[in-house]
Amino acid sequence: MKKIVALMCILALTVQLTACGSGGKAETPQAPETQEAADTQEADDTEKEAASSNGDVKFATIMVTNNDWAMKLAEGGEEACAKYGYEHIVMNSENDIQKQTDLVQSCISQGVTGLYIQTVDSQAIAPILKKAAEAGIYVFTMTDMEEALNSYDNCFFADYDHKTAGANCADAVAEALDGKGKVGIIAGLAGADNTTQRSAGFRAQIEENYSDIEVVNEINCDWDRAVAMNAAEDMITGNPDIGAFYCMGEEMAWGVLEAVQNSGKDIKVVTIDASSQTVQMVMDGEMYACIGCPPKSFSAPAVDMMNQLLAGESLEKIYPVAPTYMTKENASFDLADY
Numbered sequence: 477m478k479k480i481v482a483l484m485c486i487l488a489l490t491v492q493l494t495a496c497g498s499g500g501k502a503e504t505p506q507a508p509e510t511q512e513a514a515d516t517q518e519a520d521d522t523e524k525e526a527a528s529s530n531g532d533v534k535f536a537t538i539m540v541t542n543n544d545w546a547m548k549l550a551e552g553g554e555e556a557c558a559k560y561g562y563e564h565i566v567m568n569s570e571n572d573i574q575k576q577t578d579l580v581q582s583c584i585s586q587g588v589t590g591l592y593i594q595t596v597d598s599q600a601i602a603p604i605l606k607k608a609a610e611a612g613i614y615v616f617t618m619t620d621m622e623e624a625l626n627s628y629d630n631c632f633f634a635d636y637d638h639k640t641a642g643a644n645c646a647d648a649v650a651e652a653l654d655g656k657g658k659v660g661i662i663a664g665l666a667g668a669d670n671t672t673q674r675s676a677g678f679r680a681q682i683e684e685n686y687s688d689i690e691v692v693n694e695i696n697c698d699w700d701r702a703v704a705m706n707a708a709e710d711m712i713t714g715n716p717d718i719g720a721f722y723c724m725g726e727e728m729a730w731g732v733l734e735a736v737q738n739s740g741k742d743i744k745v746v747t748i749d750a751s752s753q754t755v756q757m758v759m760d761g762e763m764y765a766c767i768g769c770p771p772k773s774f775s776a777p778a779v780d781m782m783n784q785l786l787a788g789e790s791l792e793k794i795y796p797v798a799p800t801y802m803t804k805e806n807a808s809f810d811l812a813d814y
Contacts, residue, residue, distance in 0.1 A: 535782060536565040536583050536591040537775050538576065540668065543699050543727055545749055545771050546594065548814045552772030553592060556779030562589075571665050571698060573597045580604045583613065590614035590782040592775045595621065598669045605631075614785060616778035619794065620669045626793070632781060634774045636797040638670050641767050642677025642724075644801055645746050648765035649720045650686045651803075652744035657719035660711040661694035662704050662732055664724045671696065674724045674748060692718060697728050705731030712739050723747040726754045726766065733762060750802060750813045758807040768800030770813040 537553035539546035550566045557564035565588065569576035573596045581604060583591050590613060595601050602624040609615050609628040616632050617625070625631040649659050661678065664671035675694065682689050692715045697704040704723065712718060712735060721736070723729035726749035736743045747754065750768035757763040777795050784791060800811045 533560070533562040533786070534565060534586065534588040534590075535562050535779055536567055536579075536588050538567045538569060538579055538583075538591060538593040540569050540576075540594045540596050540665070541571050541699060542568045543725075544751065545725065545727075545769070545813075549592075549594060549771040549775050552774070552776035553779055555772075556776040560779070560783050562779065562783075569594075569596055571596060571668075573600045576601060577604045580608055584608055584611050588613060589786070590616065590778065592616040592778045594618075594774075596665070596668055598624070614782050616775075616781070618669070618774075620673065622794070630785075631793070632778070632791070633794050634778070634797050635794050636769060636774070636799065637677075638673035639677030639680075641748050641769065641799050642674040642679075642722075643681040644767050644799065645674075645722050645748060645765070646678045646681035646686065648746045648767075648801075648803065649722055649744070650682075650689060652746065652764045653689060653719045655686060656688040658690050658692045658715055658717060659720040659722055660692050660708070660715070660718055662707060662721055662723040662728050663694050663696045664699050664728075666696040666698075671724060678722055697731075699725050699727060701727045701731035703731070704728035705735045708732040708735035709738075712736075712741065712743070718743060720744040720746065720764070725749050726751060729754065729763065729766075733757070750800060750811065752809055752812045752814065755802065755807050755809055755812045758802055758804055761804055765801070765803045766807075768802070768811060768813050770797065770800075772814065773797045 535553060535557050537550045539550060554564045567579045569579060576596050584607060595617060598620045605615055605625060609625060609631050614630050615625065619633040619635045622633050661675065663675055682691060693711055695707040697707050708721060720743060721732050723732055726747050729745055729747035733745050736745060744764040746765045748767045748769055750766040754763065754766050758766050774797055781791055802811055
């Protein structure tokens, strides 16, 4: 009997020593909820580590100017870069082609990984963009640069057809005037590609399809609201029977709308760009129509594409940016550019 008791004591002591050797506390199995939370935290930590490791990847958004549309363009690049932990650089060309050339050179010198550029002048900027491409930078821009840059595998193009947008505005003006009357063109920056193409598309559509509509004048207003307001006032004074204005950008259209309201005349206003503010004006009947040109759809996909390219994926060189056409009948905030 004493031997049995002694043996049991030895066994108990062995179990106690084994437990102490394992760290003092036996592991408690985690509940499913606890394990799920741990897995989520681990995934978050992994994502943060990946973002941290991407700190040497830089993406630049080069704007023509710092109006509302361009700031949203930059915001799209900023938001997309934040997803991947990339550094984002915003550059303002201030409507100056020489400054824009210098900014691209700065991107080359800084060794940025990629850039989206809203060009001041596609012909003048082409040589420095070729240098950027040759330096290995992923270059994203509009399709008007495709001919100059298409031979480079690291150049990609947003396909928004400015001529088609201009033609759509011509259709809206014709509808507003019942096919007959006078229209003034409130243009952007003289010589800029989007200005040139938006003018060409509008004029061609008028000449080919609406012979009873006369373009009385075209004034470059540099995308500026106050300048556009003054230009519209001058056109109204010089053409008391003017029936419509075609504006190449919404900030200019807001200035034109002020001039129209001050005149007390029933003059229709059609514009490219469709922010929520402009869409509201269309819904209220203050503005006749707007053609959307969503800024973030140019810059954000460029960053996404760069991320895919860095991962070794092959992509199409052209990515679409679809315009929207809104009058009072179909205007909706769901269709707004931003």
